[in-house]
Amino acid sequence: MRKLSKRGTSKALIILMLTVLFISGCSASNNGNNASGGDKEEKIFTSKDWQVQLTLDNGWVEDPALNEQAILAVSERKNEKYVIVNSFLKSSLADDATLDDFKVIFTNNINLSITNAEESNNKTINVASTEAELFEVTGEAQKVKVHYLVALLEKGGSFYQIITWSTQSKFEDNKQELLQAIESFKVLKETPTTPASTSPSESTDPNNKDDENTEVTTMTSDDKKAEITIPAYMTYELELSPDADIQASRMQQEEYLMVLREGKDVFADNFTLTDYYTAVTDSMSQTLSNTTITEPKEIEINGQPAVQFELNGEIDKVKISYLITLVETDGNFTQLLFWTLQNRMDEKRDMFINAAGTFKEVQ
Structure with a gap:
């Protein structure tokens, strides 16, 4: 028996695959090209719920396709540059879950979403006035060779992920600007650290x-x-x-x-x-x-x-x-x-x- x-x-x-972590979605398409020209005037992008913000040059635009998968998503498709931001309520995890645990979840899903995934160049940086884990991931998403620069951080009642990427062939040219996008990240409205009394329909999770x-x-x-x-x-x-x-x-x-x-x-x-x-x-x-x-x-x-x-x-x-x-x-x-x-x-x-x-x- x-x-x-x-x-x-x-x-x-x-x-065992249950997360809100969106990894793939890179497109080699040039639809929605936006040339930045020589003007590097900054543009502020804010999520619809006014929770988070990014500051980038005016070559970037909000990306409707990626916004279906994130609370904030922008791109400059002409140059294969992409950024998405997502948040994850701490109350969705075990009470003792740490940023390291959040990274384990993220890494597990990389292996499910990307073929031949390899992680490298791990370091700690300051983002949104708090320490963030920064690392790179290479692999193939939808048969496109991609290179990700990712930052994970903890603030208030949420964990945040800022995922930037480019095609492998253009990553080195774009890396500095992708890093600047990450460093520009701000949390405008922190989620409560103890939202236990919040009903699902009133949840602060966007x-x-x-x-x-x-x-x-x-x-x-x-x-x-x-x-x-x-x-x-x-x-x-x-x-x-x-x-x-x-x-x-x-x-x-x-x-x-x-x-x-x-x-x-x-x-x-x-x-x-x-x-x-x-x-x-x-x-x-x-x-x-x-x-x-x-x-x-x-x-x-x-x-x-x-x-x-x-x-x-x-x-x-x-x-x-x-x-x-x-x-x-x-x-x-x-x-x-x-x-x-x-x-x-x-x-x-x-x-x-x-x-x-x-x-x-x-x-």
Whole structure:
């Protein structure tokens, strides 16, 4: 039984990518070129929430495409120069999380987002009147050779990342200006260090805002035998697991979905949905730390027996909350895994529950 339980839940363990850290997105395109000419007059760029600011020369412009992935993003595409700024509430991490822990999360995602990633030239500099970790990363993003100059810092109730980059061939020419962009960074409005009383809808996290898009889309497994209907803004943005039958995400809003089917033939003949619940929760509890699980509810999903519950825990000191629905059909046990940051679950729970309710196997 133990051997079968491990096999039956092995797929569920490959769900460790949960951050708001945007790494890739470099484009070799020259769309939106902006020549700076000889005039080096400075221009101030401020995030829409007035939280952060950058000061650059007037060759730079706000970049609408990158702004979808950041609280502030600017570029000078003609010369392959890019800057994005993001913030991450400390309350989304373990209470004892440090800037070093934040860098570990960042580095882990570099390895997921960039091929052949190599880190170098680590040093400490002063940014926004505080110490910041500065380092370089080289690799390939979307098959483009890129070179990043990154600064991570801690201020008030948030960690900040300032990611600048260029193509490898132009990095040395652009490096000084990228460094100046980082050094110009200012925090205009610090987030509170203890926002525990803040409800999700009132969160000071600028990324913690869902749009009111009510359009939906139906995603189907490769074998056309399973489908689920989810908000249309969730897409196949990144590979969460090579074993998932269906997967979707919206990274900027920290929304993730995986559908994982397990054939009943891998289990003992008397293996039940209750046994499956025990196997899944045991394995996930071993993978996460500080785990709590709500009482499972017995429900039906399109006429099939199911159990639904929430599981909270920490992975690499990131506080994660899962809505998990386990469905039994004639030939399979299926895991419907939705997850987000713990401080965002309240606003996303209904959407997760409604989407889970649309799952069905197609004959």
